[in-house]
Amino acid sequence: MQITVVIPTYNRAEVLRKTLHAYSQQTGDHRILEILVVDDGSKDHTQTVAAECAELDRRVRYLKQSNRGLAAARNHAIRKAEGELILFGDDDIIPTPNMTxxxxAWHDINPEDNCGVLGYVPWLSELRPTPFMKWSALYGPQFNFGYFVPGKELGFQFGYFCNTSVHASFLREHGTFNEAFKTYGYEDIELSYRLAKKGYKLRYNPDACGYHNKYETLNDAIERVEKLYRSWPEFAQTEAGYQFLEMWRGGKQRPANSVNQVARKMLAPLKSLAIPMLRPLLDTHVPLPAWVYSQVFYHYVTSFATVVQNTEKLVPTV
Structure with missing residues (x-):
């Protein structure tokens, strides 16, 4: 099997350059047939960067489209891909030398076309990620890698498509991304749900590691989640959105955290004073207990319950 790497991008030319350079340095039995850069209507020098990288690595192919969003960009690549496998990356996910x-290797062991592989995405160490950032990637609100067991099949709600490989034939037969999602968020979970109904099995391989080349402050994290919530109205109208909501209501999305529940009770009488005092510490390298990150972050971000309430009429009843 050969693999097509798909990298959608928008106005991040120099970030893209570093990522493409890392793909050109892959080692081992990576079997990269092509690297498709899908430019979603960038206004910077993305095309120039792609052309320069293609001079150094002939596997790089540049695809251009009008600004139609991430879902449309990925679908464009699926239509053009020539590899039997498609590895979905992002322009800011830098692969380790053996990631591909x-x-x-995991697809060789599990060659069935309904098998997918999710790799690990920690922060790029040279950015000096804060303890808050590390917590966010392991236990939310960025990712949930801290809960995953290598080789374990994952639920559709963890179908991150930033470092995931899937059989091209399975996608083309059973579903691609829903292009009704024009902005960031939920388009990958929605597709994962539809694929799961057709037998898709996603397993976690932490050794397929790609570093996230992005620094995120507390304010950045809050802004990203608020942006994600703007896609909830579209997601809420899908069957996947309904199932996601049912899981949330049942408290099944992540293990219950008794420490966090105790901390919530402890902080309640002092919350108005304690939370603002703790907030600046989240952007430092001072390590804090996980419950502090959770309490401070979710104090400032709009609650998911509020988001759901505001769109309740959109959620299907069956």
Missing amino acids: AEHI
Whole structure:
């Protein structure tokens, strides 16, 4: 099996350059047939960067489209891909030298076309990520890698498509991304749900590691989640959105955190004073207990319950 790497991008030319350079340095049995850069209507020098990288690595192919969003960009690549496998990356996910080879190795062991592989996405160490950032990637609100067991099949709600490999034939037969999602968020979970109904099995391989080349402050994290919530009205109208909501209501999305529940009770009488005092510490390298990150972050971000309430009429009843 050969693999097509798909990298959608928008106005991040120099970030893209670093990522493409890392793909050109892959080692082991990576079997990269092509690297498709899908430019979603960038206004910077993305095309120039792609052309320069293609001079150094002939596997780089540049695809251009009008600004139609991430879902449309990925679908564009699916239509053009020539590899039997498609590895979905992002322009700011820098692969470790063996990342692609690790994806290939797991597909060699599990060659069925309904098998997918999710790799690990920690922060790029040279950015000096804060303890808050590390917590966010392991236990939310960025990712939930801290809960995953290598080789374990994952639920559709963890179908991140930033470092995931899937059989191209399975996608083309059973579903691609819903292009009604024009902005960031939920388009990958929605597709994962539809694929799962057709037998899709996503497993976690932490050795297929790609570093997230992005620094995120507390304010950045809050803004990202608020942006995600703006896609909830579209997601709420899908069957996947209904099932996601039912899981949330049942408290099944992540293990219950008794420590966090105790902390919530402890902080309640002092919350108005304690939370503002703790907030600046989240952007420092001072390590704090996980419950502090949770309490401070979810104090400032709009609650998911409020988001759901505001769109309740959109959620299907069956």
